[in-house]
Amino acid sequence: MEIARIERRIGVRATPDRIWELIADLPGWDRWNPVETGLEGTIAFGSGIALTERIEGLPERRAATRVGDWQPYSQLVWAENRGLWFRSMRYFEIQPLEEPNSCVVANGFIFSGLRGEMFFDRNRRPLRHAVDAVAEAWKTAAEA
Numbered sequence: 001m002e003i004a005r006i007e008r009r010i011g012v013r014a015t016p017d018r019i020w021e022l023i024a025d026l027p028g029w030d031r032w033n034p035v036e037t038g039l040e041g042t043i044a045f046g047s048g049i050a051l052t053e054r055i056e057g058l059p060e061r062r063a064a065t066r067v068g069d070w071q072p073y074s075q076l077v078w079a080e081n082r083g084l085w086f087r088s089m090r091y092f093e094i095q096p097l098e099e100p101n102s103c104v105v106a107n108g109f110i111f112s113g114l115r116g117e118m119f120f121d122r123n124r125r126p127l128r129h130a131v132d133a134v135a136e137a138w139k140t141a142a143e144a
Contacts, residue, residue: 007108
């Protein structure tokens with residue numbers, strides 16, 4: 001395996017507009033996201049986003065990422081080269097449901113390359129806790 005993925009999906013009682021509002025306000029992530037804070041940059045194809053990543057059980061780190069894909073009210077994906085044979089992607093997705101004011105949101109990490117797979121294998125538990133914490137915090141903020 002050269003790609004490792006961990007994700008959390010959760011139902012949220014809010015509109016895609018409300019959920020995207022939280023994503024689009026990069027400086028506001030400090031108010032709801034326990035993992036990625038101190039975001040600087042803009043959401044645009046290829047633009048840079050700098051952030052501080054705090055995953056319990058791992059050292060805090062400052063990351064310089066690039067937006068790889070985004071679609072308003074639907075998704076934000078950023079990528080980071082983390083050395084030779086190690087690339088990570090972080091994503092946030094919004095899927096509207098037929099029921100009014102209801103969505104499923106997902107957040108996750110994708111690691112690729114030999115060292116990415118090794119990082120994932122060593123840190124599966126802290127990564128699981130991180131995506132779970134972000135999902136719960138995102139839901140709470142969107143439903144407030």
